[in-house]
Structures are given as C-alpha cells and as structure tokens.
Amino acid sequence: MNPMPHRHLAGLKAQVSAIGAGCWTIGGPATNRGTPIGWDGVDPDTAFGGLVRAIERGVTLYDTADVYGLGHSERLLGKLLRVAARHDLTISSKVGYFAGTARHAYHPLQMRAQLATTLDNLGTDHLDIYFLHSSDFGPHDRYLPDAVDLMRTWRTEGVIRAVGMRAPHRFAEEWAVTDGPQAAETRRWLHLFDQVRPDVLTARYNLLSPLYADHETDIFRFAHRHGVGVLIKQVLGQGLLLHAETSANQRQYSAGDHRSTDPAFTPDNRRQLHARLAPLRVRYGPSPTAMARLCVQYALHHAPDAAVLVGFRNASQIDTIIASLDHPLQADDITQIRAVLHASPHTY
Ligand SMILES: NC(=O)c1ccc[n+]([C@@H]2O[C@H](COP(=O)([O-])OP(=O)(O)OC[C@H]3O[C@@H](n4cnc5c(N)ncnc54)[C@H](OP(=O)(O)O)[C@@H]3O)[C@@H](O)[C@H]2O)c1
Numbered sequence: 001m002n003p004m005p006h007r008h009l010a011g012l013k014a015q016v017s018a019i020g021a022g023c024w025t026i027g028g029p030a031t032n033r034g035t036p037i038g039w040d041g042v043d044p045d046t047a048f049g050g051l052v053r054a055i056e057r058g059v060t061l062y063d064t065a066d067v068y069g070l071g072h073s074e075r076l077l078g079k080l081l082r083v084a085a086r087h088d089l090t091i092s093s094k095v096g097y098f099a100g101t102a103r104h105a106y107h108p109l110q111m112r113a114q115l116a117t118t119l120d121n122l123g124t125d126h127l128d129i130y131f132l133h134s135s136d137f138g139p140h141d142r143y144l145p146d147a148v149d150l151m152r153t154w155r156t157e158g159v160i161r162a163v164g165m166r167a168p169h170r171f172a173e174e175w176a177v178t179d180g181p182q183a184a185e186t187r188r189w190l191h192l193f194d195q196v197r198p199d200v201l202t203a204r205y206n207l208l209s210p211l212y213a214d215h216e217t218d219i220f221r222f223a224h225r226h227g228v229g230v231l232i233k234q235v236l237g238q239g240l241l242l243h244a245e246t247s248a249n250q251r252q253y254s255a256g257d258h259r260s261t262d263p264a265f266t267p268d269n270r271r272q273l274h275a276r277l278a279p280l281r282v283r284y285g286p287s288p289t290a291m292a293r294l295c296v297q298y299a300l301h302h303a304p305d306a307a308v309l310v311g312f313r314n315a316s317q318i319d320t321i322i323a324s325l326d327h328p329l330q331a332d333d334i335t336q337i338r339a340v341l342h343a344s345p346h347t348y
Pocket residue numbers: 021022023024025039063064202232233234235236237238239240242288289292309310311312313316317318320321
C-alpha cells in the first residue's frame with residue numbers, strides 16, 4: 001500500500017490529501033423545506049468508523065456542510081476532531097441552503113448563526129474553507145454584497161482561511177459570449193465569480209463529464225489561471241458509476257435520500273447508464289472496486305492540481321477508494337475510456 005499522495009491546493013496555499021473525505025453521506029437521510037437532501041441507510045457508528053479509517057489511511061481533507069443531515073455530519077466530524085490533531089487537517093463546511101426562520105439563508109443574521117453552529121458542531125475555532133453553497137442570493141442578488149463582505153471579514157479575522165463557491169456542472173468560459181444554451185448560465189456564474197472572488201471551487205467531474213475542445217477553457221484551466229483551487233465532487237456519480245444495476249436489481253431510495261428525486265436516478269437513466277458502462281466492466285472488471293479505481297484515477301489524471309472528494313458510508317468504502325490509488329491508469333486507458341463513453345453525445 002503506497003502512502004497517501006498530496007496535492008497543493010491553490011487558493012488555500014496548503015497541501016491536502018489527494019483524496020478527501022466527503023461527509024455528505026454520513027449525515028444520513030434528511031429533508032430541507034420538503035426537499036430530500038440526504039442519503040439512506042446510514043448508521044452513525046459505522047459512518048464514524050469510516051471517518052476513523054480515513055484518518056488512519058492518511059486523509060487530511062474533510063468536507064461537510066451545515067445542511068448535511070442538518071448538523072449530523074458536522075457533529076460526527078466534530079467527534080473525530082476531538083481525537084485527531086486539528087492542525088494537521090483541512091476542514092471545509094458550507095452555508096447557503098438552510099434558512100431556518102430567517103428570510104433567506106444568506107441573510108447576515110442567518111449566516112452568522114450558521115457559522116457559530118458549524119464551529120460548535122465541529123468543536124473548532126476556525127474553518128479552512130467556507131463555501132457559499134447555493135447560488136441563490138435572493139431577488140436581484142439582494143444578499144450577495146453582505147454575504148461576500150461577511151466572508152471576507154471572517155477571512156481577515158482568521159475564522160475562515162479561504163472562501164469557496166461551487167462551479168457549474170458544465171462550463172467553458174467561451175460559452176458566455178455565444179448565444180448557445182449554456183450562455184446565460186455561464187455569464188451568471190462568471191458574474192458571481194467576479195463578485196465573490198473565491199479561493200477554492202467545487203466542481204463536478206467524472207467519467208460522464210463532457211469532453212471540451214482545445215480552444216475551450218474548462219473549469220480546471222479557468223481556476224488555474226485565476227490561482228483558485230478545485231475540489232472535485234461526484235467522482236463516483238453518487239454511486240451510479242459503481243453499482244452494476246440491471247432492470248432486475250435497481251435500488252429504491254426513500255424520501256430522505258436526494259437520489260429519490262434526482263433525474264439521473266430514474267429507472268430509464270440507470271438502465272441506459274448500465275448499458276453505456278458495460279464495455280468498461282468487461283475490460284476492467286464488473287466489481288464496484290474495479291469501477292471505483294476507474295472513477296478516482298480518471299479524475300485525478302484529468303486535474304493534477306485538484307483533490308477529489310468522495311462520499312462513503314463505512315470504512316470498507318473508504319478502503320476501496322484509497323486502494324484505488326495504488327493502480328493508476330495509463331494514457332492509453334484514458335483514451336480508451338473516452339472512446340467508449342463519448343462515442344455519441346450524452347448528458348449528465
Ligand atoms: N454533490 C454535490 O453537489 C456536492 C457539492 C459540494 C460538495 N460535495 C462533496 O462531495 C462529496 C462526495 O459526494 P458526491 O455527491 O460527490 O458523491 P460521490 O462521491 O460521487 O458518491 C458517493 C457515494 O458512492 C457510494 N460509494 C462510495 N464508495 C463506494 C464503494 N466503495 N462501493 C460502492 N459504493 C460506494 C456511496 O453511496 P451508496 O453506498 O448509498 O451507494 C457514497 O455515498 C460529498 O460528500 C460532499 O462532501 C458534493
């Protein structure tokens with residue numbers, strides 16, 4: 001077993017483990033204002049076992065949010081911080097989806113209350129990265145200037161070390177000046193980026209992500225040019241890319257699991273994805289372990305400056321993910337995977 005590799009995260013100006021523990025899943029099932037936002041079947045003790053295994057295996061990056069299990073995720077991570085060396089770890093959390101009784105999740109009173117609760121849940125006096133989780137800043141972005149001011153004040157005070165925001169799932173900077181279908185969303189995001197001037201982004205990237213043309217500036221090239229770090233999410237397609245689901249064995253998700261309403265998880269989409277991934281299962285092996293290796297290595301290969309966040313529910317899933325680091329993909333593999341998956345246009 002090789003030691004955990006590290007990556008220099010621009011923006012934070014710090015080394016982090018190449019694999020980060022994404023702590024959304026361990027929050028368990030939850031709803032926020034009637035919307036499913038959690039994950040089914042999570043046992044807190046088993047999930048804590050996953051966190052302990054992560055630290056034993058050299059994971060130094062832990063990502064959570066106020067809404068992950070409505071505080072459960074932060075509190076489980078806080079339990080880990082009571083027995084771990086805080087200064088060796090990079091901890092990120094998020095604000096922006098939980099409005100409580102306030103008018104808006106980004107109302108300054110709400111943001112202050114959420115940060116205090118987050119620090120209390122985690123049992124720490126600072127966050128390494130604090131993300132603006134949602135892009136909804138109210139009518140006419142009413143809450144945006146105050147939200148940005150608060151984040152910068154907290155960064156100056158040292159309560160947070162870096163400001164984060166999310167990137168669009170599909171992005172090429174050049175789309176902003178076209179009249180194509182992504183133009184408005186791209187312009188909107190570039191405007192927010194300009195206002196927030198974040199240090200770190202989260203971006204979705206996995207086997208199904210679009211391939212960009214050489215003349216297009218994808219989110220990784222864009223971030224690099226701006227000196228901004230990137231944390232990659234949804235590398236495993238939230239489990240979709242690992243499980244070989246035929247029509248006969250499709251999982252059902254309860255009302256507290258966000259996958260119950262996610263269009264990517266409709267029976268039809270899962271059937272189509274199963275067929276699309278079949279050639280890779282033949283070549284690399286059908287097990288979740290074999291697919292996890294493809295997913296993790298594909299993302300790490302694409303973005304040598306970025307760290308990959310993976311969700312997990314137990315120690316065994318963490319082990320599988322970390323074991324995949326010992327088996328890099330070669331350039332030929334990447335070419336082959338792209339040829340198999342992107343022979344015809346798909347969306348995800
Ligand atoms: N998705 C977002 O919008 C978002 C935004 C900001 C940050 N993040 C961060 O990114 C982290 C990663 O989450 P994600 O949404 O990107 O999901 P992901 O990592 O693509 O998928 C995680 C899920 O895959 C399944 N899995 C993991 N290891 C497995 C294994 N070895 N064998 C079989 N199944 C396995 C587990 O679900 P099951 O066991 O239920 O199948 C697990 O919860 C989050 O925890 C969060 O910290 C995500």
